[in-house]
Amino acid sequence: MSQAAQLNAQTNAHADTPAAAGVAVLGRVLISAIFLLSGASKLAAPAAMIGYIQSVGLPLPQVALAIAIAVEVVGGIALVLGYRTRLVAAILAVFSVATALAFHANLADQNQFIHFFKNIAMAGGLLQIVVYGAGRFSLDARRGNA
Template sequence: MIAPVSNNPALIVGGNNSSDYAAAAGRALLATIFILSGISKVADPTSSLGYISSVGLPFPEVGLGIAILVEIVGGIALVLGYRTKLVATLLALFSVATAVFFHSALGDQNQFIHFFKNIAMAGGLLQVAAFGGGAVSIDNRR
């Protein structure tokens, strides 16, 4: 067993302190946009297909299915802290891809904001990928 860097229990990961719950809350907040976006695609697939088609991506139906799967299943897995590092990495890549393919018209202020929102989300997700789900996660229970 590796000795902790500090004898202060508040600084030891998994010590049931506020940072454990902050990590879980952070995962939930990051996941919210994915889950809601996936649900909106299920609720109105015609609009989503139109948007995917408008940027010229091939096989919009396949793209829509993949997006729904990634957003809903990935979002729920992130909330639960299940395979957190892998899921966070996939969601980060998805965020960058959607920024590039759907929000690259940086001369349009709205697209500029969406592009960098996606990039910022990818940054937060990479933090989760680097440090894992934390103490309050399914990963920690396995």
């Protein structure tokens, strides 16, 4: 067995422990929190969000709002549950980068700079989930797709 294959086998064996599975759940919950809170805030103040979407020049702001709410709420819940986790994490990663570019691209503004790179960092964490999956404690694992 090659050295890389041995290292991969050791990493996979460690990732299958109950402690690692618990950390995977915690990670999914923590990264989902921002999407769930953001979706809830959009539901609470749709008119303000439509105005914000219009202010950046995106077309069909009502449709964009509905899509954003669906992605954030449904995606956040699916990620917490570990349901179709790799696909959901990929969608949320793309969504995070798209919203960074559409809403936080004014990097001269320190607040927008922070939000831009927060979204990029979230995409990075989500890509880790795409690669490594949901872990043992997930609906995917029950379906044999962890």
